[in-house]
Amino acid sequence: MWVDEWSGQAACRDTQPDTLFVKGAEQNKAKQVCSSCRVRSECLAEALENRIEWGVWGGLTERERRALIRNNPGASWAEVLRAAKSADRVGV
Known part of the structure; x- marks a missing residue:
């Protein structure tokens, strides 16, 4: 299901912003925060x-x-990603 008001459900919502705005190898750590995020x-x-x-x-x-x-x-990235998320949800 697509969530329009997604930020309150983000896995990073309680993470310090500086953690997500990094350079180099530190970006891999930031990406790990996103790996299990439902939005x-x-x-x-x-x-x-x-x-x-x-x-x-x-x-x-x-x-x-x-x-x-x-x-x-x-x-249209919202359309592309919405369709991909919907297809993933139904197991296609």
Whole structure:
């Protein structure tokens, strides 16, 4: 199920923001926070749709998000990720 008001349910909601806005190898630790988050797709869609340039969002670094945007310039990320999350939920 897609959650529009996702931030209150995020796994990082009680994490210090500085933990998610790091560089280099520290980004792998930040990505671990996202790995079990139930609203990871919504968070990632927010970052992609709004071209957020800093930090780990939805388990992806800024470099990883830029690559997605560059390779899919016209994508509606909320639609793409909503469909993927829905398909995953029904086991497709």
